Amino acid sequence: GIEEASVRALAKLEQVLPARLRRRVGTLGTATVPLPAGDGxxxxxxxxxxxxxxxxxxxxxxxxxxxxxxxxxxxxxxxxxxxxxxxxxxxxxxxxxxxxxxxxxxxxxxxxxxxxxxxxxxxxxxxxxxxxxxxxxxxTAAAHRAVATVYAPAAEVAGRLGGPAAGEVEPLDEASCRWHSRPDSLEWLAVRLTLLGHEFTVHEPAELTAYLRALGGRASRAAHPGAPAGPAADPEQTP
Incomplete structure (x- = not known):
């Protein structure tokens, strides 16, 4: 979210960097491409x-x-x-x-x-x-611990989750593992599981399963605009 102002800051920084570090910063700059900032x-x-x-x-x-x-x-x-x-x-x-x-x-x-x-x-x-x-x-929000089986190798899942800070990833076999998360919000746990890019099964908590069910329903309706909307699901009330 820094956008073009980062260029000005980098220019100021490069003026005071030793030559060796200036070359390293320049190399990093030519080797990376930023994504658009979007609405963040x-x-x-x-x-x-x-x-x-x-x-x-x-x-x-x-x-x-x-x-x-x-x-x-x-x-x-x-x-x-x-x-x-x-x-x-x-x-x-x-x-x-x-x-x-x-x-x-x-x-x-x-x-x-x-x-x-x-x-x-x-x-x-x-x-x-x-x-x-x-x-x-x-x-500031109710925190939940998730337990989920992810159908992908443990090393890959741990890397995508960001390492031990996200919780424990336990290998089940060569193609699946079990994630025991740190306490977090239902929204963030759902996002992390979805962005793994693999099939998964949530074992607990029940609130996360309900949240994912409601989220999946909204996503499905958005992908098929002609479908009847139906009642809005409340993650806290969905069985």
């Missing part, structure tokens, strides 16, 4: 630069912030870490006005600037920033 959240790379510098210098930041409900506020924080999760960036920081830790979506930040005030590092109430974001995100 857009992050200003200059904001990432400001936030990263403040984190490295243990320097307080001020910025404007737009909450999910649309309300706007001014924040004074002690930035701790940036966390990249999927297509979004999050800032983990201690909010001085609220005297508590907060997670901010970087695409909702505006006009971040360092105050010049340096502070000693605070101890985050989690093993690391990634774990903190994961725990807080799971706390």
């Amino acid at each position: 959240p857009t992050v200003d790379p200059e904001h990432l630069t400001v936030l990263a510098a403040a984190i490295a210098n243990h320097e307080r930041l001020r910025f404007g912030y737009r909450a999910g409900a649309g309300t706007r506020s001014k924040r004074l924080v002690e930035p701790h870490r940036l966390v990249a999760a999927g297509r979004r960036w999050y800032l983990v920081a201690y909010d001085n006005d609220r005297e508590d830790w907060r997670i901010f979506r970087v695409d909702r930040l505006s006009e971040p600037f360092p105050t010049g005030v340096r502070t000693p590092p605070r101890e985050l109430p989690a093993a690391d920033a990634g774990a903190y974001v994961r725990e807080r995100m799971q706390g």
Whole structure:
């Protein structure tokens, strides 16, 4: 979601890189092709630069912030870490006005600037920033553990899921395996299973089976516009 602004940021970065690193960055640039950003959240790379510098210098930041409900506020924080999760960036920081830790979506930040005030590092109430974001995100919605058989080799499935962070992949035979997921939302578990590109059977939870059934019905109706729509399925109520 950085789009063409990333080119400007890269140009600034290349000016200060040693020659060896500049060549490596140039090689990466010629070997990669970005997909269109689509309608995902857009992050200003200059904001990432400001936030990263403040984190490295243990320097307080001020910025404007737009909450999910649309309300706007001014924040004074002690930035701790940036966390990249999927297509979004999050800032983990201690909010001085609220005297508590907060997670901010970087695409909702505006006009971040360092105050010049340096502070000693605070101890985050989690093993690391990634774990903190994961725990807080799971706390905002009901989390479920999935158990599913995927009809593909275990090594391939583990690679597509992203490794141990997604849960345990247990080989059953050369052509199938069983996935025991980490706790997550029904929506995300369904997406992860569907994007594997292989047939699968969900053993638990029942809520995930119901969600997939409702999702499959909507997808089928979308593929056949002339078919009767029928009643909307509620994943929590579908047997």
